[in-house]
Amino acid sequence: MRRISVGLQLYTLRDLMEQDFAGTLREVAKIGYEGVEFYNYGGFSAEQLKALLQELGLKAIGTHIQLVDLKDNLEREIDYLKTIGAKYAICPWLPEDVRDAESWVGHFEALSVAGQKCNEAGIELLYHNHEFEFETKINGKPVFEVLFETLPAHIIKPEIDLGWVQYSGIDPIGYIKKYQEKLPLIHLKDYLETKRNPDLLIDTVELGEGSLPILDIVSELSKTEVEWIIVEQDTCSNPPLQSVAKSFQWLQQHYLNKCI
16 A cells, blocks of 8 residues: 555644643654644744754644735745644635525635635645535535535645544545545544433544445545545543554554555
């Protein structure tokens, strides 16, 4: 199988990152992750973070940037990404009060403007899904699909979270095939069909412990041009560093060690 780089979305370690940003990054590097995807920068300047990443041998994949900052602070965000050597600006989420079909029409316009500016700066704009992009429909079609039919790939591409895709009743491998020509990043997120905690919308677990057909998924991904498999676990029942280490070890045993 083709080897795809493995990264971590640092939101999984958010509590630890708030306590010790640099120290947590050091632990991530020790586990063996090759890159990280940010959700904030812990108060570090771009030059400081660049130096830390170089010291640790970690690559900056990209950053989850809220839509309001893509609208109002995009130049600042692009400059930071370019300084730390990251390639991707990712819209990760939308507030609940702006998820209706009418609001999405405005989001298409805002993402088109942001995507054009990113493209001109050598940065790629991506959109990361949850479940609501499949629940909201425009002319009977999920807004997730409408987004990538409306805007071309040089403006925006998907960062598909396969856990949320399967949770929404959609075949994750089918979606890999559907978007494989414009799919640079994948979020690999395992979860339990029968939740341990009824208060959680999705009960995420370490890779290999849930219902996602991960072996079939990584086999299919190896046939694509995906650049990064990014591990993310929304909530952890075990200590988060232990959880992300276990997920990496699973990928190492079942995927990385079998790659050529």
